[in-house]
Amino acid sequence: MSSEIVLCVEGLSKCYRSYGRPRDRLLQMLPLAHGFPCREFRALENVSFEMNRGEAIGVVGRKGAGKSTLLQLICTTLSPTSGSVFVNGRVAALLEFGAGFNPRLTGRENVYMVATLHGLGKDEIDQRFSAIAAFADIGGFMEQPVSTYSKGMHVRLAFAVIAHVDADILLIDEVLAIADGCFVERCLRFLHGFKQRNSVIVVSDDTAAIIDLCDRVIWLDRGTRRQLGEPGAVCGAYRDDLAVSTKVGRRSDTDEEGQPSTPFGPGVSSGPARRIGEINARGLVADLQVFRFDPGASGTFGGWEARIVRVGLNDLAGVGLTWVSGGERVALRVEAQVHVQTERPVIGFSVKDSLGQTLFGDHVCTGPMGKPGAAAAGAWLTVEFEFLMPRLARGDYVIQVAIADGERNDHRQLHWCDEALLIRSHHDPLAEEARGIALVDNGLNMGGL
Numbered sequence: 178m179s180s181e182i183v184l185c186v187e188g189l190s191k192c193y194r195s196y197g198r199p200r201d202r203l204l205q206m207l208p209l210a211h212g213f214p215c216r217e218f219r220a221l222e223n224v225s226f227e228m229n230r231g232e233a234i235g236v237v238g239r240k241g242a243g244k245s246t247l248l249q250l251i252c253t254t255l256s257p258t259s260g261s262v263f264v265n266g267r268v269a270a271l272l273e274f275g276a277g278f279n280p281r282l283t284g285r286e287n288v289y290m291v292a293t294l295h296g297l298g299k300d301e302i303d304q305r306f307s308a309i310a311a312f313a314d315i316g317g318f319m320e321q322p323v324s325t326y327s328k329g330m331h332v333r334l335a336f337a338v339i340a341h342v343d344a345d346i347l348l349i350d351e352v353l354a355i356a357d358g359c360f361v362e363r364c365l366r367f368l369h370g371f372k373q374r375n376s377v378i379v380v381s382d383d384t385a386a387i388i389d390l391c392d393r394v395i396w397l398d399r400g401t402r403r404q405l406g407e408p409g410a411v412c413g414a415y416r417d418d419l420a421v422s423t424k425v426g427r428r429s430d431t432d433e434e435g436q437p438s439t440p441f442g443p444g445v446s447s448g449p450a451r452r453i454g455e456i457n458a459r460g461l462v463a464d465l466q467v468f469r470f471d472p473g474a475s476g477t478f479g480g481w482e483a484r485i486v487r488v489g490l491n492d493l494a495g496v497g498l499t500w501v502s503g504g505e506r507v508a509l510r511v512e513a514q515v516h517v518q519t520e521r522p523v524i525g526f527s528v529k530d531s532l533g534q535t536l537f538g539d540h541v542c543t544g545p546m547g548k549p550g551a552a553a554a555g556a557w558l559t560v561e562f563e564f565l566m567p568r569l570a571r572g573d574y575v576i577q578v579a580i581a582d583g584e585r586n587d588h589r590q591l592h593w594c595d596e597a598l599l600i601r602s603h604h605d606p607l608a609e610e611a612r613g614i615a616l617v618d619n620g621l622n623m624g625g626l
């Protein structure tokens with residue numbers, strides 16, 4: 178990180194006024210007009226900080242804390258009530274999803290329009306267009322009007338454009354929460370590279386991603402700067418504060434007999450089990466939302482001699498789950514069909530965080546059932562990996578699933594799904610010690626042999 182200051186925010190405050198009647202707001206703007214009754218709300222109060230080139234700063238805070246207001250003041254889409262912002266360089270911002278796009282124009286036309294507004298000439302945009310399209314990865318939608326895009330596509334295109342306009346400072350507001358896990362991974366990889374030379378401010382509730390990316394974090398609380406400092410310490414304090422005062426709705430923790438319905442009960446009394454009991458007793462769970470398997474999702478490859486046809490997370494009665502609690506016993510069921518004789522079929526999975534780091538995984542060759550035998554063309558293979566779902570920090574995770582032919586160190590991928598399932602964790606686990614995986618069983622059933 179260089180010591181060159183690229184941003185200096187000094188005593189920044191923003192006061193919004195709301196009027197009882199809309200026409201009072203208009204009349205108030207007239208010369209000599211004054212005295213119309215209004216209510217003042219201080220969204221930001223005397224916030225100061227500096228940012229160096231090569232620095233990434235995260236902004237966390239509850240809803241309404243003033244995070245978006247701060248970013249809008251920095252990129253001058255809002256003017257401050259008092260205080261100043263000094264910027265040394267070009268700023269590009271991704272503040273609201275779709276902001277800046279004309280919905281009637283195609284993706285391509287919008288790329289040219291937005292990049293032009295950021296100061297790029299037509300030749301420069303021509304040269305960068307294929308890189309922008311590859312980053313956005315929205316296929317034929319690039320030639321469709323933006324009004325036909327999903328929110329995720331908007332974010333993909335908007336991020337791809339600002340990533341290619343030679344900004345010195347990027348401002349990214351919460352929008353990544355809308356994007357899919359795989360794209361978020363791509364954006365975070367980009368931001369890690371970007372901050373080698375430039376600077377970035379990211380607003381996000383994904384404190385794990387913030388800690389990984391940022392050099393410092395600002396915690397805004399009701400418009401004021403409550404803390405500014407080392408990411409782990411500030412995010413930890415912020416999460417603790419949330420935990421103390423947030424009433425987290427949880428699903429039933431006890432069954433009809435009053436026994437704990439999760440494998441971790443509050444009654445256990447020693448070592449890690451006692452710790453887990455304490456966590457359960459605090460009334461917090463890690464609620465994980467499971468998105469449906471999409472066989473057509475991007476990031477699949479392989480020789481196509483086999484196809485992964487279905488992937489789902491089930492409870493132990495085989496019922497598909499769309500929400501799972503951290504600590505709950507689940508079965509990841511993978512169904513595949515081989516289209517050619519396959520001597521040593523192997524099915525495996527791994528769970529990765531939004532930075533692409535593997536948290537855990539397994540494949541049938543290492544499971545208690547031993548190696549599977551050969552499968553004839555047309556055979557269906559079904560594997561169930563049974564495990565205790567770990568308590569995952571807030572953020573997005575993907576489950577990759579693959580079928581291969583061979584052994585651990587010598588195999589050929591037949592079909593690989595990069596993002597077979599997306600899991601979104603909605604709560605912080607509060608207890609890092611509770612992370613982990615306990616594989617209980619897996620089983621391989623082969624039919625049609």
Ligand SMILES: Nc1ncnc2c1ncn2[C@@H]1O[C@H](COP(=O)(O)OP(=O)(O)OP(=O)(O)O)[C@@H](O)[C@H]1O
Nearest residue numbers: 193194218220238239240241242243244245246247
């Ligand atoms: N135009 C406006 N007029 C009046 N109040 C506003 C206006 N814009 C924002 N506010 C208020 O200012 C406060 C800060 O808003 P801001 O959008 O900056 O918060 P935030 O931390 O980004 O919240 P969130 O996480 O929900 O996006 C909120 O209480 C909001 O209601």
